[in-house]
Amino acid sequence: xxxxxxxxxxxxxxxxxxxxxxxxxxxxxxxxxxxxxxxxxxxxxxxxxxxxxxxxxxxxxxxxxxxxxxxxxxxxxxxxxxxxxxxxxxxxxxxxxxxxxxxxxxxxxxxxxxxxxxxxxxxxxxxxxxxxxxxxxxxxxxxxxxxxxxxxxxxxxxxxxxxxxxxxxxxxxxxxxxxxxxxxxxxxxxxxxxxxxxxxxxxxxxxxxxxxxxxxxxxxxxxxxxxxxxxxxxxxxx
Numbered sequence: 001x002x003x004x005x006x007x008x009x010x011x012x013x014x015x016x017x018x019x020x021x022x023x024x025x026x027x028x029x030x031x032x033x034x035x036x037x038x039x040x041x042x043x044x045x046x047x048x049x050x051x052x053x054x055x056x057x058x059x060x061x062x063x064x065x066x067x068x069x070x071x072x073x074x075x076x077x078x079x080x081x082x083x084x085x086x087x088x089x090x091x092x093x094x095x096x097x098x099x100x101x102x103x104x105x106x107x108x109x110x111x112x113x114x115x116x117x118x119x120x121x122x123x124x125x126x127x128x129x130x131x132x133x134x135x136x137x138x139x140x141x142x143x144x145x146x147x148x149x150x151x152x153x154x155x156x157x158x159x160x161x162x163x164x165x166x167x168x169x170x171x172x173x174x175x176x177x178x179x180x181x182x183x184x185x186x187x188x189x190x191x192x193x194x195x196x197x198x199x200x201x202x203x204x205x206x207x208x209x210x211x212x213x214x215x216x217x218x219x220x221x222x223x224x225x226x227x228x229x230x231x232x233x234x235x236x237x238x
Contacts, residue, residue: 012054012080019056023202026210030195031144031227032060035115038142038191038231041066045110048134050099050127051117055081055092061113062090069109070094071102100126107136115144118181119170128185135234141187144229148172152200152226175228187232194218194225 018024035057041047045066049058052070054077062068062085070092072078078094085092097103099117112131118124131141146153156167173181179189197217198210206213217225 012074012076015077016054016056016080021202022204022207023200026207027196027227028056030214031115031229032057034193034195034227034229035113035142035144036060036064038193038229039111039113039140041111046108047111047113048102048104048109048131050112050114050131051120052081052094053077055084055094057113057115058092058094059084059088059090062092063088066111068092069104071097071099073098100130102130102134104134106133107139109134110136110139112139112141113143114141116146118143118178119145119172121171124181125185128181128187132186132234137234139234140190140231141182141234142229142231143178143182144227145173145178146170147194147224147226147228148174148177149224150194150196150226151224152196155200173228175223175230178228178230182230182232186235188235189230189232192228192230194223194228196226197221197224200226 019028041061041064043065047061047066047068049061049068049070052058052072055070058068058070058081070081073096075096078096082094095103099121112135114131118127121127135141153172175192175194182189195214198213199206
């Protein structure tokens with residue numbers, strides 16, 4: 001088995017239930033806004049969603065008019081994604097495969113998206129090189145990761161010391177580390193942003209004031225948001 005294979009430890013029900021909480025719902029809105037802003041989708045583009053899970057971002061890309069293919073290693077996750085796509089009558093194609101070895105021809109896609117995928121990979125560079133292979137010469141990649149510099153990541157790691165969680169073996173990335181990985185895989189970074197500066201709580205008085213945290217955190221600690229999004233253009237691999 002390749003060292004680039006991922007193992008998140010999530011199951012479909014637990015993954016989706018997170019987005020049904022007040023905190024998860026707000027995070028989902030902000031993360032989606034970040035990915036779509038960076039992606040700058042064009043009509044009828046062919047998009048690959050790597051590590052699509054239950055299709056949270058895959059479905060939104062399809063709703064925006066993209067032709068989308070979702071890939072994940074988990075049959076359970078893909079089944080949940082297929083059910084939701086069918087319910088919404090979205091023409092998405094889902095495939096079970098590992099992110100470092102995909103059954104698609106080189107230079108097939110306009111855009112590759114990967115959200116919280118690299119932090120669970122032992123060798124994320126292999127995944128990014130595979131993404132580079134699959135992109136057209138004019139293609140681009142958008143990735144979203146859990147920021148190692150945020151206090152959210154520190155809390156997750158502390159919790160994992162005492163309880164078995166899906167984050168116990170995760171390798172969170174800082175913005176500079178993510179940029180370096182992309183550069184080494186043959187990409188030129190063209191933009192990035194961090195979001196989610198509010199505390200990880202479901203307490204409604206805090207969540208209702210999330211915009212205050214976003215403005216203050218973005219101004220004072222712009223590299224320390226819990227979620228970092230980054231876009232990059234394909235370059236020639238050495």
